[in-house]
Amino acid sequence: MTNQLNLVIVATLAIAVTSSFAQSWLEPTFYLYTRANRGNNAPETLKYQSSSSIEASHFNGAVPTKVITHGYFDSSSRGKWMEEMAGRMLDAEDVNVIIVDWSNANRGFYPVAVANAKLVGAMVGREIELLGQTTNASAGSFHLLGHSLGGHLVSFAGKHLKGALGRITGLDPAGPSFQGRPSWDRLWPTDAQFVDVIHTDGNNLGMWETTGHLDFYPNGGVATQPGCNEERTSE
Template identity: 40%
Template sequence: MLKPPGLHFISLLVFIPIWIQGFAVVDLHKHYQNNETFQGEKIKCIDELGCFGTGGVFFHLLFRPVSVLPDDREVINVQFNLYTRDRPKDERVLKSSDKNSVLKSEFSINRPTKFIVHGYIDNKLFGLWMRDMKDEFLLSGDFNVIIVDWSGGNKLPYHQATANTRVVGAEIALLISRLEEWVALKPEDCHIIGHSLGSHIAGYVGERLTRLGRITAVDPAEPYFQNMPVEVRIDPSDALFVDVIHSDAKTIFLMGLGMSQEVGHVDFFPNDGTNQPGCKTDQVLSFIIDGLNEGKKALVQFNRTYNHFF
């Protein structure tokens, strides 16, 4: 499933009542300032990232009838954390606004570069899968591994997190462009692994970079993306090679959160893309049981502390 146990159900509760929303990006930065209106469409411009709007292909009467503007750049607060074999546990923070953050780091163009991008209600601290994946990459090869943390912009409500994904994609594309300028990085040597909303973020990166090497989309999110135009979702044109793993591809109304639509050069559907061995089948029940177990542990710990002091 590749989803933390509880988060799946929480996400489902959020997805169902707000099934549809969207926003668009337009290149009007020189002419319109933040939140001004162009032909009835609200526009928000964010420095060198460009302008983002609420219409265009990101509006659909059935699949995305509600559009909102993304949060401010400072709120989303995208962070790039570099790990290498020299520093597998101690991260270096890279900044597209600071050349020295790259030049003084262990980043090397002699290594392929991996970006790991999380999805909804996840971050680098609690997303153990990102650290596990980073460790496995560094064990298997000599890579620059960059964990992208955008947890400032991926919280409730889901429609706002969805709007923020396009800004995150723009931030990653900007960093890659700066690395290309500063240290001659080749976008072809970059591989983005995105989970859920992170899959579509990877697609937005590829829209801005014509030679992105590879995208691996892990359970690309279904709500707001399924059956939408290619500009909205991950698709084969976003990288030289796009592979997609569908492991939770049941419809959202059957408690699935991933896309069933084929959106890559190669789409894998292990176990028909639905029920995976080792994953809990009853998400509602498992959410309740997990919560009770955690509550019991907390109560036991509290009693131990209480008895110690009194």
């Protein structure tokens, strides 16, 4: 009975993604960085489900795309690590890098943020579909990286796309509300062609369970990792 109820809830949430009300308060912001516009010291903003904003941008469907997102209570303005990661990626190769800011839906009561992450994940999946339709980019050319709660958010993008994504990387995916959950309700190997996971806080807010094709546990996968400061800015 419980599983049936969960399936009903998930189906209801999936339907809600298409409603204008849900989009108005859950709508994520997509910040695009490429080698063509990085010198301007400001990303281009891709408006959700707007093909015209994609066409007006430097997004190149012929090169790979990296999508980075944050976790609970974090944001693109607070999470400077995402900008640094984007810069390192562009140094290494010619790619599109998109930072997904969903900070209008990740605050307050944690269980609500968990539910919102599932909805926003499906919205990210829809945006990837639109990018493909507009630029001929294939789902297999996308690599999604999500931190903590964002590690599960990207899994719901993968589920929306029926596992067609090229790769998902879970960066210390959140444990609360996900540990022990079934495959349809958490990060799972079938969410992309390849799923790798780095566990670095398994004894606190992260997960112990394996949840990818390859799972890594640096220094035993527990906090605090060498070289990292102890100040916690997000889950």
